[in-house]
Amino acid sequence: MKKVIFLMIDSLMPEVLEDCIKNGQAPALQFLKDRGQYWSHCTSVFPTMTATVDCSLITGEYPDQHRIPALIWYKPEERRIINYTNGALPVLKLGFGQCAYDVICSLNDTHLSKNVTTIYEELKERGRTAGSINLIAHRGQKKYKIDLPFLLKLATRSRKLEDEISGPELFTLGRVVRSTFSPPLPWGWDESFFRSYGINDDFAIRMLKHLLQHQLLPDFTMVYLPDNDHQVHRNPRKARGILSKVDQKLQSVLNQFSTWDQALEDYIFIITGDHGQTLVGPTSEHNVNLEELYSGLNITPYGEKSKPENDLLIANNERMAYIYPLKSGVMEEIIERSRQDKRIDVIGWKEKDGVCVYSGDREGKLFYRRGGSLQDIYGASWTVEGEWKVLDLQMKDSSTITYGEYPDGLARLSTALYSQDIPMVALSAKPGYEFKSAYAPTHLNGGSHGSLHWKDSTVPLLISGAGQDQRPFEYPRLVDLKNYIVKLLS
Ligand SMILES: [Zn+2]
Structure with a gap:
């Protein structure tokens, strides 16, 4: 051997x-x-x-x-953001000791x-x-x-x-x-x-x-x-x-x-x-500013525990972000505002036992769930309803789903959304763009990742x-x- x-x-x-x-x-x-x-x-x-x-x-x-769920995510039991050390500023803001503890100890032995x-x-x-x-x-x-x-x-x-x-x-x-x-x-x-x-x-x-x-x-x-x-x-x-x-x-x-x-x-x-x-463009327009996108809503300030008056919390993972609605009714507002931005090409959330997807860039809505008569190239079974273009799904033969822009997109998006049992919206940025929010590192004219x-x-x-x-x-x-x-x- x-x-x-x-x-x-x-x-x-x-x-x-x-x-x-x-x-x-x-x-x-x-x-x-x-x-x-x-x-x-x-x-x-x-x-x-x-x-x-x-x-x-x-x-x-x-x-x-x-x-x-990600490098940066929200832990509702502790009402705080987890950061496995991405960027010096946000780590300093959260406390180096806490971040070091989370990445060295909690990630493996608790999370x-x-x-x-x-x-x-x-x-x-x-x-x-x-x-x-x-x-x-x-x-x-x-x-x-x-x-x-x-x-x-x-x-x-x-x-x-x-x-x-x-x-x-x-x-x-x-x-x-x-x-x-x-x-x-x-x-x-x-x-x-x-x-x-x-x-x-x-x-x-x-x-x-x-x-x-x-x-x-x-x-x-x-x-x-x-x-x-x-x-x-x-x-x-x-x-x-x-x-x-x-x-x-x-x-x-x-x-x-x-x-x-x-x-x-x-x-x-x-x-x-x-x-x-992915290469991020050179101008500020290539940063999708999430605080601006959700302005008027009460956003949990970075590094603070979420409070009853907060509407949402942002967990920024460079070219991906989880937006956590913290009150009823806020989810719909997050989805609607995200759809207005053409630089966001995938917007996903849990619904019933499946996933709904919109795109800021493409028309239509997609719903899918596990199980059903369609199989993808990896052998997973799915039921898919609505506009396939939203996730760039294609059909090979008469029943096999193949993937275009988003490889293994059905399983990958749904398993991210089901990595936690709380409401969350997953955003994925178009090539050339990256999310921006308080304290998050950005890479204008540099390389970045996180997306689908x-x-x-x-x-x-x-x-x-x-x-x-x-x-x-x-x-x-x-x-x-x-x-x-x-x-x-x-
Ligand atoms: Zn990296």
Whole structure:
């Protein structure tokens, strides 16, 4: 049985990867693609934000099951917004200690549903070993003490962070959590305060190489590489050059072996991304200002607990937003106002046991629910009524639904809306646009994501070293990978 190394490159996009390979800028990825199987259209979940996507990757479930609605969302029991640390300003506003606690502790051990099993838990049950290097989603069966660096301790002023968190047998969150193994990884600058305490590519790759060199890798190891995302947000036009730097690091991993072919004799490599990115236009018109759109309504101020007089609360996830109506009658107003804005191309909400969809850009209304005589290309059954164009649905043969602009759109939109049992409206922005609201980071003339659109939702998938005879997927989705990996290791 070969061991599996899973490299998750944040914001890895198929066009960028393919251009890079064509131009000879990505020899490692080219080698792995030539020797393996490649899909240019693997579909993520919605919202296309790392926290939700990572939880789907490790549980094999959509957000309606794992219950992590987004990177930013509203928790009605505590009347507060959850922010798994997106943007310095909003994090400061909410309190660094609270956000750090939410992302390090609550996400895995409280928010992530106990009704789903993570790949780490499942492999352990089956007598296999597993590891997670720097992934935000990491629930496993071992408990770890958090070792907070002095400066972080000062910044958080929080004793709560002395709690234990769970992870697989091999587990790192940079400098903050590390399982013990021998020999230990020598200290490096890449885990200093100046380098986000090790949440970066250099640290993750150095750790992976150390584990390879000392034959310490478990049967399955997931490695998170965040640098591509950060840099493409700022310089989307330089995405190729940015990915070629990631490739250099992958080359250094392959160079650990006597030959690159030997790497594939010993290991299976799976490489994918969590979501894509879309270029946001340069002018303020490319920011859809949500406070202006709902002006006159009583909007919960960012960072404050919702109060009885508030009409709604905004949870801004860049090119996606959840709008939570907090009073009866407000939902209709939110939907009507959203429909007036052509820059919002999907407006979805729960109705009866299904989902209603409008578009600010296209005429008509769509209603759909699970079950029925229609099947989509993923084998899910649906009843669909109204205007199909709203979600760009098309019909293949006489009964198979295929997707245009919004891959796996029916399941992805509905599972986002059913990730919580409260009224909520999901908004998705047209390419070129991004939502703006108090304290939310924006990226005019940069890259952004979060939406249901294929540009944010389609990632490449590369599997190398697992044999080339059979293609395991026709229409791959990130939610399919957990079961595929468990099978590889059975
Ligand atoms: Zn991002």
